[in-house]
Amino acid sequence: MLNERFEQAIQTGTHKEKIHDPERESLILEHMQKIARTYSLMHDDFVLKLYSSIMRESRKAQKGKRSLIGFQGEHGAFSEVAAKHFRPESVTLPYPEFSSVIEEVEQGHLDAGILPVENSLGGAITEVNELLVNTNLKIAGGIKLRINHALLKLPEIHFRDIRVVYSHPQALAQCRSFINRQQLEPRPFYDTAGAARMLRKDKPKAGAVIANHLCAELFNLEIIKEKIQDHEDNFTRFLVLAREEQKKNANKCSLILATPHTAGALFGALKLFADERINLTRIESLYGRDYADKSIFFLDFQIDLSKVPIDRILEKLKKETVWLKYLGCYNEEVFE
Numbered sequence: 191m192l193n194e195r196f197e198q199a200i201q202t203g204t205h206k207e208k209i210h211d212p213e214r215e216s217l218i219l220e221h222m223q224k225i226a227r228t229y230s231l232m233h234d235d236f237v238l239k240l241y242s243s244i245m246r247e248s249r250k251a252q253k254g255k256r257s258l259i260g261f262q263g264e265h266g267a268f269s270e271v272a273a274k275h276f277r278p279e280s281v282t283l284p285y286p287e288f289s290s291v292i293e294e295v296e297q298g299h300l301d302a303g304i305l306p307v308e309n310s311l312g313g314a315i316t317e318v319n320e321l322l323v324n325t326n327l328k329i330a331g332g333i334k335l336r337i338n339h340a341l342l343k344l345p346e347i348h349f350r351d352i353r354v355v356y357s358h359p360q361a362l363a364q365c366r367s368f369i370n371r372q373q374l375e376p377r378p379f380y381d382t383a384g385a386a387r388m389l390r391k392d393k394p395k396a397g398a399v400i401a402n403h404l405c406a407e408l409f410n411l412e413i414i415k416e417k418i419q420d421h422e423d424n425f426t427r428f429l430v431l432a433r434e435e436q437k438k439n440a441n442k443c444s445l446i447l448a449t450p451h452t453a454g455a456l457f458g459a460l461k462l463f464a465d466e467r468i469n470l471t472r473i474e475s476l477y478g479r480d481y482a483d484k485s486i487f488f489l490d491f492q493i494d495l496s497k498v499p500i501d502r503i504l505e506k507l508k509k510e511t512v513w514l515k516y517l518g519c520y521n522e523e524v525f526e
Contacts, residue, residue, distance in 0.1 A: 192244070193265075199248040200256060200281055201299065215245055256281050259430075260291040260303040266383035266405035272333040272428040273304045275525045288318055292325050295431055302330060302432040309337070310425045312360050314474050319488060322429075322446065322517065323476070329444055331430035332522030339365050339419045342386060342411040343398045349414055356385040357400035365400055368418040374398070386411060425524075435518035442471070442522045443493050443500060448486045448513035456485065459510040466503065468493055486513075495519060 219241055226237040257280040261269035264284055273282045283300065285291050291303035305321075308314045339361055343352060355362070355374045362369065362376040369376050379385040379399075386405035389397055398414070399405075406413050429444075449455035463470055472490035493500065500519055507514055 195244065196248060196251050197281070197283055200251050201258065201283065202252075210249055218245075257302070258283060258300045260285050260294050260300045262286070262288050262291055262305065263381045264383035264387055266386060266401065266408045267381060268335060268337060268402060268426060269304055269306060269428065270383075271402065271404060272306075272335045272426075272525075273430075275335065275523070276304065276331050276333050276428075276430055277302075288321055292321055292327065292431065295327055295433065296325065298433070302430050303327075304333070304428050304430050306426050307429050308427050308472070308474070309360070310423060311364060311421060314488075316476075318429075319474065319476055322488070323486065323515070325431070327431040327433060328435035328518035329429050329520050330432035330434070330436040330518065331520050332442060333428040333430070334425050334522060334524040335428065336526045337364070337419065337424045337426050338402065338417050339382075339400050340403060340406065340416040341368075341398055341414040341418055342389070342401055342406050343414055344389060344393060345410070345412050347396075347398075351396055352398045353396035354394065355398050355400055356389065356394075358382045358385070361400045364419045364421070364424060367420045368415075383408075427522075430520075435520060437495065437519050439521040440495055440519040441492060442490060443519040444488070444490045444517040445504075445507075446486060446488055446515040446517065447507060447511045449510070450512050451485060455510075456487065459507060462503065462506050462510065463489075463491060466498055468498065468503070493519070 219238055222237050222241050223234040226232055226234040230237065257277055259273045259277060259280045260283050261267060261273055262285055263269055267284070270282045270284070273280060285294065288305055291305060294300040295303045305318045306315050307318050341355065343349065353375060354377055355369060356377045356379045358381055359378045361382050362378060379388065382401040383405050385399040386401040386409045389399045390409040390411065400418070403413060403416070405411065447459060449459055460470070469492045470489060471492060472488065474488040476486040476488065504514065504516055
């Protein structure tokens with residue numbers, strides 16, 4: 191609860207003209223003392239010292255510019271791990287939905303947001319791709335993260351007593367062979383880190399979770415076995431979205447294009463990349479009711495901007511497409 195309080199303090203600090211408001215703080219402290227005298231088991235002097243300390247530390251946390259990066263899920267999620275790889279000194283803030291992360295960045299409440307765009311085993315994350323079509327944010331960075339799943343349990347529970355394992359449906363699917371060998375019952379949960387938090391809080395009978403080592407640290411869980419995924423080469427690719435792109439040391443660019451429903455239309459667009467000797471690393475199509483009149487494709491490609499100006503590529507593509515959206519050029523790193 192204290193950690194959540196400080197997260198909110200840091201966020202609100204970005205919008206406040208002045209950090210210290212003695213009059214307002216005095217009113218809050220007076221109110222808390224009144225509650226303590228009437229309802230609390232704590233002495234009102236202790237409550238005064240406690241909340242005064244919290245406010246003082248909150249003011250310290252609000253001082254100075256700290257990079258705020260939003261991610262979807264609970265603390266301990268793989269998205270947070272990726273965010274810390276991208277900017278280790280950042281403050282990472284959890285949100286319940288992918289769309290919430292994008293909205294907060296668009297409104298200037300966050301410096302950046304990090305979203306998973308595809309997994310090497312599960313494929314594209316459709317919801318994120320659809321959000322990329324409609325946002326004006328740019329890609330400021332990319333992280334390709336190896337996904338290592340672990341089986342976690344409560345310290346007081348013996349491994350032989352575990353019968354049920356909770357996790358995100360994709361994590362359960364990626365560890366299917368291990369789950370079957372151990373004769374465990376898989377139960378889907380909305381998030382891997384959320385499952386770990388639930389295990390610590392609710393202590394379900396005979397339960398364990400599949401999550402990562404960070405969740406074990408955050409929620410004081412024991413790691414029974416690591417790297418339990420069926421395939422070792424399991425990577426998730428994350429994109430960092432911001433209001434401005436970061437072209438420094440860029441090794442990859444991304445865009446979305448739409449071609450008419452005519453023979454050879456897509457070939458005409460892709461031929462431009464071959465002519466420029468540009469390596470395409472991703473071609474992903476998007477289908478949906480909103481795009482029934484055109485074919486939409488996501489393209490990622492490796493490029494040396496010092497040799498091939500991105501503006502030249504975009505100008506040529508405009509002649510071959512009915513709609514074109516440039517997402518940005520950025521540096522993408524791989525973390526094992």
